[in-house]
Amino acid sequence: MVVINQSKQKILPARRAGLNKHAQSCESDVSGNKFSDLGGWTKRSDNGSLELAAAKDAHAKLVKNLRDAGYKEVAEVVSRCGTRPLPTVFRVNIRGDEDNKRYLSGVCHCNSMICPLCARYYGAKRAEKLLARGEELARHIMGECDCSKKISSVTVLPVCILDGEAIHLRGAQMFHMVMTVRHHKGAKFRTLMDALRTVHRDMQQEHFWRKSFLGNVRSTELTHGDHGFHPHNHNLLILESWVDAEWFANRVKAYWKKKLKKLGRSCDWQPGWFTRVEGESIEQMVRYLDKAVSEVSLSSNKVKTPWNLPVEAYVEVYKTGKGLRWFSVSGIWKSDDTAKAENEAELEAERESKDPVLVSIPVESWNKLTIEDKLLVRAVVADKAISNADCVATVIGICFPQIE
Numbered sequence: 001m002v003v004i005n006q007s008k009q010k011i012l013p014a015r016r017a018g019l020n021k022h023a024q025s026c027e028s029d030v031s032g033n034k035f036s037d038l039g040g041w042t043k044r045s046d047n048g049s050l051e052l053a054a055a056k057d058a059h060a061k062l063v064k065n066l067r068d069a070g071y072k073e074v075a076e077v078v079s080r081c082g083t084r085p086l087p088t089v090f091r092v093n094i095r096g097d098e099d100n101k102r103y104l105s106g107v108c109h110c111n112s113m114i115c116p117l118c119a120r121y122y123g124a125k126r127a128e129k130l131l132a133r134g135e136e137l138a139r140h141i142m143g144e145c146d147c148s149k150k151i152s153s154v155t156v157l158p159v160c161i162l163d164g165e166a167i168h169l170r171g172a173q174m175f176h177m178v179m180t181v182r183h184h185k186g187a188k189f190r191t192l193m194d195a196l197r198t199v200h201r202d203m204q205q206e207h208f209w210r211k212s213f214l215g216n217v218r219s220t221e222l223t224h225g226d227h228g229f230h231p232h233n234h235n236l237l238i239l240e241s242w243v244d245a246e247w248f249a250n251r252v253k254a255y256w257k258k259k260l261k262k263l264g265r266s267c268d269w270q271p272g273w274f275t276r277v278e279g280e281s282i283e284q285m286v287r288y289l290d291k292a293v294s295e296v297s298l299s300s301n302k303v304k305t306p307w308n309l310p311v312e313a314y315v316e317v318y319k320t321g322k323g324l325r326w327f328s329v330s331g332i333w334k335s336d337d338t339a340k341a342e343n344e345a346e347l348e349a350e351r352e353s354k355d356p357v358l359v360s361i362p363v364e365s366w367n368k369l370t371i372e373d374k375l376l377v378r379a380v381v382a383d384k385a386i387s388n389a390d391c392v393a394t395v396i397g398i399c400f401p402q403i404e
Contacts, residue, residue, distance in 0.1 A: 056082070056382055058116035060375045062307045062314070069311040074318060081110040082117045083374040085363045092366045094395060095355040100384045102358065102391060104377075109351070111344040113298070113326045114222070114306035114317055118344070123299030125350065126327065126341040130217060130236070130297055133338050134289045135282075137162075137215075137238070140169035142282050162332060169332070171241035172214055174277040176292040177252070180232035181260060182268045189222075189229045189313070190320040196220065196231050197324075199259045204330075208251045214238040215331030217296050217338075220324070222317065224309045229317075236277075236296040238332060249274045297341075298327075359392045361399055373398055 059081065066075035082104065085092055089106040096102035113119045139145045140160045147160040160169045181196050200218065203209055217236040224230060239248060252274075256267045277292050279285030293299075306317060329338045340346040369377070380386060380394050 055116040055120040056375065056378045058305075058307050062116065063371070065311050066314070071311065071315055074315055078110070078115065079371050080108055081112075081115055082107055082378060083371065084108045085366060090363055091360045092363060093357045093361075094359045094381055094391070096358050096388050096391075097355055098388075100386070100388055100391075102381045102388070103351075104381060105357070109348060111348060112318075113324075113344075114314070114321065116305070116307045119298065119306070121351065122327075122341075122344060122347050123297050125347045126219075127293050127297035127299040129337045129341045130293045130329075130333075131286075131290060133333060133335050134236075134293060135286055137169070137172075137174075137332060138282055138285045138289060141172045141174070141238075142279075142285060143170050144282050163335065167332070168241070169214075173239045173241065173243065173245060174289070174292075175235075175237045175239065175245070176275050176277060176295060177235040177237050178232055178270070178273045179235065179252075179256065180230070180268055180270075180273075182266045183228055183230050185226070185228040187228055188320075189231070189317050192229055193220070193231050193321070193324060195260065195263050195265050196233060198263070199256055200233055202259060203252070203255055206255060208248070208255075212239050212243045212248055213331060214240060215329075215333035217327075217329050217333050219296050219298050219327045221298055222306045224306075224313055229313065234296040234298075236292055236333070245274075245276065358388055359395055361395075365399060369399065 059078075063075050063079045066072075066078060084107060086106055086108055092107060093105040094102055095105045109115075109118050109121075111118055113122065140147070140162065143158070145160055148158065158168070158170045159166045161167075162169065179196070179200060181192055181199075183192055197220075204213075215238045219234050220231060221234060222229065222231045239245070253267075253269065260267050277285065277288045279288050306314065309317065328342055340350075366374075377395055377398055380391055380398070383391075386394065
């Protein structure tokens with residue numbers, strides 16, 4: 001570990017390592033550049049295969065756009081995510097492993113699903129937890145578990161053991177279901193979200209849902225286009241083996257149409273809104289499941305993500321979206337691990353790991369950096385093409401260019 005001490009100034013500077021060109025020739029995207037000399041870092045990932053490199057680029061663009069549009073207070077708050085030290089720390093650390101996966105440790109995050117840094121991190125963590133649980137459920141559904149050795153069924157149906165309890169899972173059906181509200185230009189974000197949330201909540205209490213349902217993962221995604229805000233729910237739904245899928249889908253359609261009409265709205269059903277997650281083997285089913293999980297965890301890449309909203313629309317979501325719950329798990333999808341995925345605070349606690357500290361920067365020195373330099377440090381840290389040793393030298397060159 002390298003600990004920066006400005007008073008001694010005896011650390012090999014980035015200039016001598018021949019890497020200070022990053023600090024001298026590259027400016028952050030806040031200044032309009034795209035870190036072109038950083039080895040294509042925007043296409044790489046760090047911290048557990050997350051696409052945080054691209055997220056950092058998007059975050060820098062977002063801060064710049066907010067500032068340019070005059071929303072300086074919002075821009076200031078947004079810029080603190082991933083750059084402002086936690087109140088209790090004395091040093092900002094760069095941690096990493098032998099595979100050049102690195103990240104900043106000891107900095108605040110905004111815990112917002114409309115922040116590119118936080119949303120992509122939470123999405124990836126949720127996908128990781130959901131896929132592990134999904135693989136477990138798939139083994140039971142496909143009959144490739146060893147439950148028959150642990151329990152003798154007292155019915156004609158095979159019984160599995162899930163989380164210590166007996167349950168019939170053989171032949172259960174898994175679906176990816178997208179629920180939406182018809183939107184039009186000028187509709188308020190919160191009005192659409194409240195309608196979406198109300199109908200989904202009430203539907204879960206209906207008899208047809210409760211007698212058919214085994215488990216569900218629900219996430220709310222927000223995109224924006226020519227017709228304004230487009231919030232919609234992704235569901236990874238598991239139904240009982242006996243349920244007729246067409247009957248269930250028609251009941252859902254009828255319910256949404258009826259409830260939204262009472263709210264003065266309507267729904268729009270697109271092809272593929274209700275698709276089965278299937279496979280002839282456990283391996284094939286898991287491959288299909290992986291695609292569905294990327295949608296329901298919001299870890300898949302989307303062109304029109306919340307941070308790419310027009311600035312005025314972003315600020316509307318920022319100001320009126322407080323307290324919204326973007327993700328939930330229920331039924332057999334819920335385990336000790338997936339339950340943590342519901343809470344951003346729980347996921348945030350997993351961000352800090354025990355990976356070795358590569359370089360440690362005093363908080364007082366970090367706070368003297370401009371936001372551009374802080375974003376540049378993040379870019380260098382995210383670039384897996386740079387070795388750990390060269391990353392340390394480059395960061396020192398950015399933070400302490402006066403050291404010779």
